[in-house]
Amino acid sequence: MGQAPNTLSAVEAARRIEAGTLTVEQLAEACLARIAEREPEVGAFAHIDPEAVRVAARASRADGPLRGLPVAVKDLIDTADLPAEYGSPIWAGNRPTEDAAVVTRTKAAGGLILGKTVTTEFAWRTPGKTRNPHNLAHTPGGSSSGSAAAVADCMAPLAFGTQTAGSVIRPAAYCGVVGFKPTFGTHDRRGVKLLAEYLDTVGCFARSVEDIAFFDYALRGETMPPLDGFDGAPPRLGIHVPFADRIDDDAAAALERVRIAAQTARASVVALVDWTAYEAMDEVHATVMTAGAARALAWEYDNAYDQLSEFYRETLTAGRAIDDAAYYDAQGKADKFRNEAAARLDGLDAILTVPASGEAPEGIGFTGDPMFNRIWTLLRWPCVTIPAGRGSHGLPVGVQIVTGYGEDARALAVASWLEKAMKAVE
Known part of the structure; x- marks a missing residue:
């Protein structure tokens, strides 16, 4: 029996579709079957219309680089033919009039929109129904909860996420898939519900770096x-590893496994001298994110306050107390820090660090701490997380690769090299 189409890599599926040995309809049907089987337990999707997917698959010309591959879209991103509710009751039933720019791009590249995946409330803190497909008693991470879980569980080969603190990298690590947060501004955010304009970045999930x-x-x-x-x-x-005292043995062991694999494959690996400036910038990120959220969600605060979670009521109130001068001062500090931090990369291809403190926490009420992502997001640098084995409870753990501003191709090349180096020592 051949490999189930929904378990193929995106690249291999595209090759088979181009060669005529797999159809878009067959791939879409395999993804829908997996969703029907697992969605009641995993809860990755906020909205899906199987019949509309089938109609789109039949109509697909399988052209463009994406060749009709199914793509799951985080429900923070507008779609004209599916609701966009942003994880909030305020926007229940909301039907945008047009697709977000990245959805338009996906369709233009030949992608097939599979459905909308669960996001935490406005992409911060309050989680939805999604569970970790590796252990349903654990969180998949957030805020791109459904996207990470859907890709990990072979419901979709590709998915969109967004990151303002750690919302792509951390859930990818928790779910054992590859997550990529490109350089800030890489992808057009038109039609993406903003949380903090200075930070919000569109990223993606898949099951390999390729x-x-x-x-x-x-x-x-x-x-x-x-x-x-x-x-x-x-x-x-x-x-x-900024905040190294906050990681557990599982995260430390994953980092050590990758270090050994890299050095075995003849990479140069050095330990960077601790630089407390990274930790000091955590407060700057908090100011920028809190003030940015208060401005991005001003309408919701003014017009639907009672439908916000307690977290947002408190956070937006605090953010409104940060005046423009303080907000722009924090952004200026981040800009200055970005220039200073660039010197840390001299002579290096990438920084190797952790994407999370360890395995996914138990329970689905807390999506994990983005402490190990926030500073890299503030720097606006590209970040990739790749799986690096399992932790003490059998859940995935990963490592994170970080490169300088605009060095996205380098980040992906390093991640791909490490992926192969780890396979070589398995």
Whole structure:
């Protein structure tokens, strides 16, 4: 019996569709069957219309780089033919009049919109129904909860997320998939419900680095960069973990496994001298995010206060107390820090760090701490997380690769190299 189409990599599925050995309808039907089987337990989707997916699959010309591949869309991103409720009762039943720019791009590249995935309330804190597909008693992470879970459970080969603190990288790590937060501003945010304009970044999920690069660069309208770079030489990596005292043995062990695999494959790996400036910028991120949220969600606060969670009532009240001068001052500090931090990358291809404190926490009321993501998001640098084995409770753990502003192709190349290095020592 051949491999089920929904379990194929995105790249392999696209190849088979192009070769005529797989149809868009067959792939869509396999994804829908998996959703029908697992959705009652995992709860990855906020909205899905199977018949509309089938109609779109039949009508697909299987052209463009995405070849009709199903793509799940975080319900923070507008779709004209499906509701966009942003994880909030305030927007229940909301039907946008047009697609978000990234959805338009997806369709133009030949992608098939599969459905809308669960997001936490306005992409911050209050979670939805989604559970970790590896253990339903644990969180999938947030805020891109449904997207990470759907890709991990082979409901979709590709999915969109957004990140304002750690909302792509952390759930990808918890669910054992690849997550990519590109350089800030890479993808047009028109039609994405803003949370903090200075930080919000559209990212994506897949089950391999090659699939991530394939999807991301199809959206850019650019040729996928080579993933075997470095002119034949292994990468130069610097290990640094801000807030290192807050990670557990599982995260530390994953980082050590990857270090050993990298050095076995002849990479240069050095431990960076601790730099407390990273930790100091955590407060700056908090100011920018809180003030930004108060401005982005001003209408909801003024017109639907009673329908906001207690967290948002308190947070938006605090954010409104941050005046414009303080808000812009915090942004200025972040801009200055970005220039200073760039020097930390001299002589390195990437920083190797952790994406989370360890395995996904038990329970679905808390999506985990974005402490190990916030500073990189504030820097607006590209970040990739890749699976790095299992922790003490059998749940996935990962590592995170970070490169400088605009160095997205390098981040993906390092991640791909590490992915292969780890397989070589398994």
